[in-house]
Amino acid sequence: MSQAEATPAAETGVDIDVMRVMELIPHRYPFLMVDRVESIVPDTSCIGIKNVSINEPFFQGHFPTRPVMPGVLIIESMAQTAGCLVVATLGPESEGKLVYFMTVDDARFRKPVVPGDQMKVHVRKLRNRGPVWKFQGEARVDGTLVAEATYSAMILDA
Template sequence: MDATAENNSQDKRMADIDVVRIMEMIPHRYPILMIERVVDIVLGESAVGVKNVSINEPYFQGHFPSRPVMPGVLIIEAMAQTSAVLVVGTLGKDAEGKLVYFMTVDEARFRRPVTPGDTLHIHVTKQRQRANVWKFKGEAKVNGVLVAEAVYSAMILDEK
């Protein structure tokens, strides 16, 4: 990478975001807030969400009592929330708290169960954006091993 490209990439970097700031940026709350931190943010390009999976998650009471496994749809939701934080960070304060709705989920693959004690690192990369529709590729990893992936699109609405 030449010096100009490296400087442009550094200009787009954003500081890590903690859960308090995430809740200012997106409207999700317990028990559906699926990320606790967003790191490695490059505005308009990519980010990594972090989810510490705890046995105290309400869905483990029924999924499954004898072998707790994080539901795949919630891993996809964690991808979407990480993407929403990236979108809001990219668009700025005016986008905070706006609703973002799934439009499509494609190419979803679940490679291994996610269980209590795992730390999910949710890598999202923008594939394209047209007006208020954004398309992303998401990969969830535990200890660097791919556990789930999907391509999805979402629309950000002006209503709050």
């Protein structure tokens, strides 16, 4: 990932906006956890962007006096970013297919993600065999690592 971080987006891959994200994956508000994807390099890596707003519905209960983005939703953001990478790799026939979590390993939460943060989710494909894909993800805010995990998923028809 450090090589991708050091190289400008124009040299590493393509960027997509939220409307294109919604063509690639089936998630919708309030469960769409990716606002944009940068630097997609098919079959390799990409960076998902999540702009964290106080208007997120989960902040009403997590926690009202000190809003913190739930760790499980940070992992979900990693998974949705990886889903965009899978579809960008497989091509248009895979658009809208479901990507199901299979495993989450070595998840670590380093620092809270709060309203006003822009979370950048760096996803790197580790391998794939048929419909099963394995990824390493890191979430960063202002360059600081806030969460990381290794996870696998399976892509299926919707």
